[in-house]
Amino acid sequence: MKNYTHINDIDDINSWIKEAKALKKNPLKDIELGKNKTLGLLFFNSSLRTRLSTQKAALNLGMNPIVMNVSGDAWGIEFLDGTVMNGNTAEHIKEAAQVVSQYCDVIAVRAFPTLIEKDKDESELVLSSFVKYASVPIINMESATGHPLQGFTDAITISENATKKKPKVVLSWAPHIKALPHAVGNSFVQTMQKMDVEFVITNPEGYNLNPEITKDTPIYHNQKEALKDADFVYTKNWSSYDDYGKILKTDSDWMITNEKIGNAKFMHCLPVRRNLVVEDAVLDGENSLVIEQANNRTFAAQLVLKKILENG
């Protein structure tokens, strides 16, 4: 595998899950594989899990991680071609990506969407520019439209916790006060579409994700109906896709409660705002998988890095 930028870079989800579970059992078995190799992690946005678990994954493979908060600490990077750079950007991605490629054997990038310029976000301007101009493999640590390390993690976590052959998995929108990206929702949808699960989405009207991503996955506007007989409830807020980046609804009637989810396992990528997205009782209860999900981020990233290292 050259780059890991999208869930479609997973060629066989079931064998990947199996391999990740094996790494989890014996995380240091490939400690020689990444010896003397450098992983550069570039963050245009905040992170706790991705920042630490991806470094941990690199360390488990014997790699040396180096990290930079690009926004703020680096020079402002220009991504558009032919610009007269007389504004706030001081260097072009053409130079920046080539320079970083000389220091790193693999580059991982986090770059959230604007949630204002839909075309720019959908073109994945930042991530695709790194892919275009870097001379080393690129890993997506959450881009404008996808979070494939999270999606793969969620597949591992569902596989570990399923008690039946074909569990029912519900992706439920929940309220938030900020306009949040679609990336986690998109990658979760794309992951579930690859798995042998009964998968439905529930969100208020006006909040349907990109139909080119949801495809024929059923979408319910009635949360209660969707949650019926669920085995896993995956919760996430996202802003409107149709009315791009807008918040149309904030009332608490879509918040996840124990009463709503019954015996289903609860999942969220984190960070999560308590008693806004989900009530305390769910997160503190025995059906919450959020901490184990965060743990699995290490092994998802480790398998991705391992496949990239083995390729080159």
Ligand SMILES: NCCC[C@H](NC(=O)CCC(=O)O)C(=O)O
């Ligand atoms: N990487 C996991 C989620 C990151 C981001 N969440 C956030 O920005 C939450 C911020 C807050 O709650 O203030 C998102 O939704 O894509």
Ligand SMILES: NC(=O)OP(=O)(O)O
């Ligand atoms: N789930 C996740 O990506 O968390 P961070 O934003 O903290 O990295």
